[in-house]
Amino acid sequence: MNDGANRQAKNRSARERLQAERERQKKKDKRRRTLVVATAVVGVLGLAAVVGLIAANTGKDSAGGGPVTAPSGATGEDSLAIRTGSAEAPSTLVVWEDFRCPACKNFETMYKDTVHELEAKGLLKTDYHLVTLIDGNMGGSGSLKSANAAACAQDAGKFTEYHDVLFENQPPEPDDAYGKNAKLLELAGKVPGLDTAEFRACVEDGTHESWVGKSFEAFREGKFRGTPTVLLNGKDVMTEQITPQKMKEIVEAAAKGGGTKSASPASPAASGSPSAAGAPASPASKAKGSASSSRSASPSAPARGTGAQGAVRE
Numbered sequence: 080m081n082d083g084a085n086r087q088a089k090n091r092s093a094r095e096r097l098q099a100e101r102e103r104q105k106k107k108d109k110r111r112r113t114l115v116v117a118t119a120v121v122g123v124l125g126l127a128a129v130v131g132l133i134a135a136n137t138g139k140d141s142a143g144g145g146p147v148t149a150p151s152g153a154t155g156e157d158s159l160a161i162r163t164g165s166a167e168a169p170s171t172l173v174v175w176e177d178f179r180c181p182a183c184k185n186f187e188t189m190y191k192d193t194v195h196e197l198e199a200k201g202l203l204k205t206d207y208h209l210v211t212l213i214d215g216n217m218g219g220s221g222s223l224k225s226a227n228a229a230a231c232a233q234d235a236g237k238f239t240e241y242h243d244v245l246f247e248n249q250p251p252e253p254d255d256a257y258g259k260n261a262k263l264l265e266l267a268g269k270v271p272g273l274d275t276a277e278f279r280a281c282v283e284d285g286t287h288e289s290w291v292g293k294s295f296e297a298f299r300e301g302k303f304r305g306t307p308t309v310l311l312n313g314k315d316v317m318t319e320q321i322t323p324q325k326m327k328e329i330v331e332a333a334a335k336g337g338g339t340k341s342a343s344p345a346s347p348a349a350s351g352s353p354s355a356a357g358a359p360a361s362p363a364s365k366a367k368g369s370a371s372s373s374r375s376a377s378p379s380a381p382a383r384g385t386g387a388q389g390a391v392r393e
Contacts, residue, residue, distance in 0.1 A: 147289045150230035150238075159294045160206035161233050164198035170330040172205040175298055175308040178225035178245045178257060179213035183307045187246045190309075190316075193323040195239075202334045207242070210295040212306050219255030224282075226291040228263040231281035232273060240270040 149158040176183045197203035209226035232241035244266050250256040260282050267274040309316040
């Protein structure tokens with residue numbers, strides 16, 4: 080009896096030891112699997128972080144993070160303006176525009192013929208500054224890419240023609256059609272002699288995108304609070320209620336030596352202005368003056384800004 084009891088006790092003890100060993104092995108295997116999975120997860124997350132960083136840097140480059148390349152003949156401070164008309168013209172029109180901005184199209188529709196006529200007579204020169212206000216407000220890249228394409232047209236000596244085509248074919252504000260190079264190249268076909276291999280390469284490569292980005296920085300630093308911002312010999316065309324006919328009279332008087340009335344200071348846009356940029360003005364920009372609210376513009380002048388979406392986002 081004692082021998083049988085001892086054998087049973089020994090067998091039970093062996094089974095218990097075996098069971099305990101199996102439990103230890105299971106726990107060991109579980110820890111190993113957990114470690115392998117954790118290592119794999121860390122590796123995947125690390126790879127995702129690297130890919131994300133590459134994508135982010137690529138996005139910055141596409142938004143104008145590369146070298147600043149001004150278009151041919153660019154003028155003004157930091158070569159940020161594209162000039163049309165004779166450099167010797169006695170009057171100067173300064174225009175800050177966004178090709179996606181509906182109010183800019185309204186201005187161009189109303190004043191374009193007068194501006195072209197005065198330039199053709201050698202009485203007026205126009206300095207165009209291209210900005211990307213709507214991209215920031217509505218999303219997309221149409222402001223940037225269309226401005227780059229316009230700068231490429233400047234390289235080809237076709238800026239004015241392509242500038243007008245872009246505004247004439249402007250898509251609705253929420254439609255980022257100009258964010259597609261194919262659309263910009265299609266519109267180039269409307270300008271004789273523009274659709275060349277050089278122009279296409281300039282558009283596809285985003286050659287002047289960083290230059291456009293720098294122009295927009297100048298717009299914000301200049302305390303200009305809406306697009307279009309238009310200054311004729313220092314006067315804000317909107318707040319001074321300068322109609323196309325009045326513009327013609329002022330420019331013709333300046334050419335005859337009659338000069339113009341001294342410009343009253345251009346007041347900043349009211350806090351309720353559709354487009355706003357709150358950065359302090361640079362000394363050069365203060366000399367130009369600042370944009371005014373659309374609500375103070377003449378009924379005959381185009382409205383400023385682009386509605387509720389028109390506020391600048393810092």
